Amino acid sequence: MENLEQLRQEKYNAKVVSKVMLTPNLMILRVVTNEARATFAAGQYTTLGLLGAEPRSANSDAEYEKAAPDKLIQRAYSIASARHETREFEFYVSQVKSGQLTPRLFALDVGDRLFVGKRIVGAFNLSEAPADRDVLMIATGTGITPFISFLRSHVTERPQSRMVVVQGAAHQRDLGYYSELSFLNGAFPNFYYLPTLTDADETWSGKRMWIEEMLAAGVIEKETGVALDPERTHVYLCGNPKMVENVAAWLEQNAGYRKKKGKQPGELYIEEF
Ligand SMILES: Cc1cc2nc3c(=O)[nH]c(=O)nc-3n(C[C@H](O)[C@H](O)[C@H](O)COP(=O)(O)OP(=O)(O)OC[C@H]3O[C@@H](n4cnc5c(N)ncnc54)[C@H](O)[C@@H]3O)c2cc1C
Numbered sequence: 001m002e003n004l005e006q007l008r009q010e011k012y013n014a015k016v017v018s019k020v021m022l023t024p025n026l027m028i029l030r031v032v033t034n035e036a037r038a039t040f041a042a043g044q045y046t047t048l049g050l051l052g053a054e055p056r057s058a059n060s061d062a063e064y065e066k067a068a069p070d071k072l073i074q075r076a077y078s079i080a081s082a083r084h085e086t087r088e089f090e091f092y093v094s095q096v097k098s099g100q101l102t103p104r105l106f107a108l109d110v111g112d113r114l115f116v117g118k119r120i121v122g123a124f125n126l127s128e129a130p131a132d133r134d135v136l137m138i139a140t141g142t143g144i145t146p147f148i149s150f151l152r153s154h155v156t157e158r159p160q161s162r163m164v165v166v167q168g169a170a171h172q173r174d175l176g177y178y179s180e181l182s183f184l185n186g187a188f189p190n191f192y193y194l195p196t197l198t199d200a201d202e203t204w205s206g207k208r209m210w211i212e213e214m215l216a217a218g219v220i221e222k223e224t225g226v227a228l229d230p231e232r233t234h235v236y237l238c239g240n241p242k243m244v245e246n247v248a249a250w251l252e253q254n255a256g257y258r259k260k261k262g263k264q265p266g267e268l269y270i271e272e273f
Contacts, residue, residue: 004053004069011051011072012113017088019110023173024059025095026142027106028080033116036086040079040120041127042153043146043236043271048091049074049115050104060095060103072115073101078145078238078271079120080177082152089116092145092176124271126154128260129234134162134226136235138211138247140169143239144176146271150236151181155188162226164192168211168243170199192224212246215254228255230267238271 018030037046052067067073080090095102108114124146129135135158137147147165155163169175175195185193196207196214207214214220221227228235228251235251237244251257251268260266 004051007051007053007070008113011049012115013118014116015113016108016110019108022176025097025106026174026176027093027095028176029091029093029105029108030088031091031114031116032088035118037089037118037120039086040083041122041125042083042149043078043125044120044122044149045076045078045146046089046120047074047115047117048077048101048105049117050101050108052100054104055107056103057095057106059097060106061097063100063103064098065100067100073104074115074117075101078122078142078149078273080145080148080152082149084153092142092148094142122271124236124238124269126150126158129161131158132160134164134233136164136166136220136226136228136233138166138168138235138237138239138243140167140211140239140243141174141273142176143237143271143273146238147236148177148180151184151191155184155191159190162190162192162224164194164220164224164226166211166214166220167193167195168239169195169197172197172200172204192226194220194223211243212250215247215250228257230255230257234267234269236269236271239273241272244270244272 014031014033020028049072052071053069077091181193184191257268258266259268
């Protein structure tokens with residue numbers, strides 16, 4: 001495409017500063033924007049975009065719907081960075097092999113340019129969890145991303161609040177941010193990390209339960225002291241829609257939680273990808 005460089009000049013406003021492949025289909029991508037963004041709340045998201053003319057990764061499949069070469073394909077991504085960042089942002093991205101944008105994001109190299117949304121939005125944040133209430137964060141897959149931002153931004157600011165991350169995955173390699181979360185678990189007395197695997201190999205000595213089983217068996221309260229009680233603990237769910245649906249239904253039916261919707265009060269916050 002002759003005018004591809006011109007279109008890139010017009011549309012792109014950021015470039016890749018680092019790309020860490022955790023598996024062939026999971027990566028941590030850091031970008032720097034040309035212009036600073038307004039300050040954001042930990043847990044919010046923005047959009048990433050690339051032109052349809054950009055190449056796709058070597059390990060992707062044919063796209064299920066072909067993007068026009070001059071179309072700027074845009075999708076939402078939660079920001080993993082601490083809320084004080086204004087130009088450099090970190091994203092944790094899972095490749096949908098037949099998707100439109102992610103195979104193009106996976107083909108990026110350090111120094112390549114892309115589009116990053118000018119606005120950072122979303123209502124999934126800690127602003128309504130009082131500083132003396134405990135916070136339970138439950139994630140699968142890239143759903144861990146807003147919680148990394150919560151912790152990088154707030155763990156030192158909420159000493160009266162116990163903060164727990166329950167992270168579910170199939171294999172250990174799918175537990176994104178495992179080292180950072182394990183480090184925080186050792187470093188902060190108010191933080192607890194409970195990873196659990198459903199398909200672990202013999203090297204894994206941790207939990208091997210479904211998140212739904214952990215709730216039903218009272219594992220979280222036994223191990224951290226954090227109660228599944230809406231008066232004392234606010235719960236945040238992010239990730240696989242089935243996990244989110246099951247866990248939300250369990251908390252509503254068995255523990256009296258109410259989903260937070262707009263201005264209506266509630267102690268259960270949900271972000272679906
Ligand atoms: C608020 C928010 C935050 C998000 N944060 C993150 C994040 O932090 N990290 C992350 O990785 N993702 C995140 N997402 C998801 C992200 O926005 C994209 O949806 C995802 O990356 C897939 O984009 P894509 O263009 O590659 O796939 P798309 O082209 O959009 O395809 C996605 C869907 O299309 C359908 N599809 C794909 N292939 C086929 C096929 N062969 N046949 C039929 N249907 C098909 C499937 O339903 C598939 O899941 C977030 C989403 C939201 C709403």
